[in-house]
Amino acid sequence: MAVPLDPPPAVLAFDVFGTVVDWHGSIAREVGALELGIDPGQFALAWRAGYHPAMARVRSGELGWTKIDDLHRMILDQVLDRFGIADLSEAQKRHLNLAWHRLDPWPDVAEGLTRLRRRFTVCSLSNGNLGLQADLFKYGGLQWDLILSAEVFRHYKPDPETYLGVCDVFDIAPAQMMLVAAHHADLAGARACGCRSAYIERPLEFGPAAAKDVTPRPDNDLHATDLLDLARQLGC
Amino acid sequence: MAVPLDPPPAVLAFDVFGTVVDWHGSIAREVGALELGIDPGQFALAWRAGYHPAMARVRSGELGWTKIDDLHRMILDQVLDRFGIADLSEAQKRHLNLAWHRLDPWPDVAEGLTRLRRRFTVCSLSNGNLGLQADLFKYGGLQWDLILSAEVFRHYKPDPETYLGVCDVFDIAPAQMMLVAAHHADLAGARACGCRSAYIERPLEFGPAAAKDVTPRPDNDLHATDLLDLARQLGC
Numbered sequence: 006m007a008v009p010l011d012p013p014p015a016v017l018a019f020d021v022f023g024t025v026v027d028w029h030g031s032i033a034r035e036v037g038a039l040e041l042g043i044d045p046g047q048f049a050l051a052w053r054a055g056y057h058p059a060m061a062r063v064r065s066g067e068l069g070w071t072k073i074d075d076l077h078r079m080i081l082d083q084v085l086d087r088f089g090i091a092d093l094s095e096a097q098k099r100h101l102n103l104a105w106h107r108l109d110p111w112p113d114v115a116e117g118l119t120r121l122r123r124r125f126t127v128c129s130l131s132n133g134n135l136g137l138q139a140d141l142f143k144y145g146g147l148q149w150d151l152i153l154s155a156e157v158f159r160h161y162k163p164d165p166e167t168y169l170g171v172c173d174v175f176d177i178a179p180a181q182m183m184l185v186a187a188h189h190a191d192l193a194g195a196r197a198c199g200c201r202s203a204y205i206e207r208p209l210e211f212g213p214a215a216a217k218d219v220t221p222r223p224d225n226d227l228h229a230t231d232l233l234d235l236a237r238q239l240g241c
Numbered sequence: 242m243a244v245p246l247d248p249p250p251a252v253l254a255f256d257v258f259g260t261v262v263d264w265h266g267s268i269a270r271e272v273g274a275l276e277l278g279i280d281p282g283q284f285a286l287a288w289r290a291g292y293h294p295a296m297a298r299v300r301s302g303e304l305g306w307t308k309i310d311d312l313h314r315m316i317l318d319q320v321l322d323r324f325g326i327a328d329l330s331e332a333q334k335r336h337l338n339l340a341w342h343r344l345d346p347w348p349d350v351a352e353g354l355t356r357l358r359r360r361f362t363v364c365s366l367s368n369g370n371l372g373l374q375a376d377l378f379k380y381g382g383l384q385w386d387l388i389l390s391a392e393v394f395r396h397y398k399p400d401p402e403t404y405l406g407v408c409d410v411f412d413i414a415p416a417q418m419m420l421v422a423a424h425h426a427d428l429a430g431a432r433a434c435g436c437r438s439a440y441i442e443r444p445l446e447f448g449p450a451a452a453k454d455v456t457p458r459p460d461n462d463l464h465a466t467d468l469l470d471l472a473r474q475l476g477c
Contacts, residue, residue, distance in 0.1 A: 074412070122379075126375060126376075126379070128375070134410070135387060135389075135393075135410045136387075136410045136411045136412055138387075139362060139364070139386045139387040139410075139411070140362075142386075143358075143362070143386050148384055150375045150378075150379050151371060151372075151374075151375040151388055152387055152388065153371075156410075157371075157393050174370070174371045174372050174392075175372045175375075176310070176372055
């Protein structure tokens with residue numbers, strides 16, 4: 006591999022929203038299809054903007070354990086209100102909420118995971134609930150060695166219980182686990198537990214109108230343009 | 242389908258040891274390769290015989306939550322002692338304990354799961370821990386929509402928290418979940434929660450010397466000779 010890691014990782018754990026799937030493009034597409042007379046990209050950004058504050062309420066203990074499906078619905082109701090949309094039926098709202106189960110993978114993901122799985126144990130580690138992820142990966146045709154979720158550990162990332170939970174599941178030391186994500190806060194959470202970190206550039210995560218700064222940061226063990234580049238760097 | 246079910250199942254949850262993989266033949270093969278001068282099939286039966294009593298200690302609260310990997314090791318140490326085997330190194334014992342991560346699927350399983358996944362959400366629901374199952378299915382080349390384990394629910398089957406936990410993960414009513422298993426006690430546990438049950442004949446689960454009675458019982462919704470027969474009955 007381009008950067009020798011000692012010990013080499015045994016398990017690669019992947020963040021999902023933004024890293025593996027294009028939530029912005031997919032949500033905007035579904036919202037656009039409803040022809041609500043609003044900017045679908047702005048709606049997608051507003052919906053996602055409620056995500057971290059909603060999880061923070063669970064992480065602080067203000068809310069008991071609540072699945073992302075339910076948090077997404079709470080935020081959706083607020084965002085519909087803010088955009089002045091009052092004419093969706095309950096069935097339409099429920100269907101729209103499940104748009105998070107139908108997000109397209111970035112184009113490099115299927116081949117990248119296949120190559121990485123030949124040498125490593127490859128799992129997801131998402132704040133998305135298990136049922137959401139099962140639907141998502143069936144929809145996108147992605148295969149993992151294991152799907153893991155905040156739901157298993159009853160803690161949302163970046164709580165240490167999530168990263169250390171992966172190590173416990175696979176009976177490995179933290180240094181043998183590498184988190185793969187497009188978000189520095191997530192990667193920093195993993196490193197604080199003694200895990201490795203690999204940053205993936207997803208400059209269009211928030212859509213073409215809000216391009217992300219994907220400049221390499223020295224804190225991460227690896228920096229890759231996409232999963233094919235990561236596979237190459239890891240010798241797969 | 243041959244037997245109409247109303248409502249039709251949305252999720253098929255599979256027992257694993259005995260139903261999906263041949264633990265007896267696989268464990269006997271690994272034990273036999275060690276050339277210990279004992280009957281490998283009898284050793285496999287003795288190891289497995291400790292399984293339900295060990296889980297019962299967790300289910301009753303006598304033992305705190307303990308993964309199957311650790312229960313298997315506790316039982317292994319007792320069985321080695323009983324068979325008078327004192328010359329295995331710690332590394333050999335650890336490797337032998339992980340034989341439960343290397344169990345062969347029955348020959349109908351890969352194709353059966355592929356067919357069933359076209360129409361249903363198909364998950365495992367095993368008392369085996371998540372890491373064990375991830376290894377097992379990678380070893381056997383089996384793909385699921387989701388791997389579920391007693392470890393997720395912190396309860397061993399047949400505790401109701403396991404079957405109802407599957408329904409909660411997928412946000413379905415109990416009647417929309419069908420447990421698929423080669424064991425009547427497991428199927429009865431699912432039915433007691435309002436779930437459906439499908440019995441799979443595995444006459445050689447305990448080896449050729451201890452053939453199982455696989456006579457159909459009227460309590461089960463479906464009775465199938467193997468997963469291909471189940472797929473046929475479910476219209477896949």
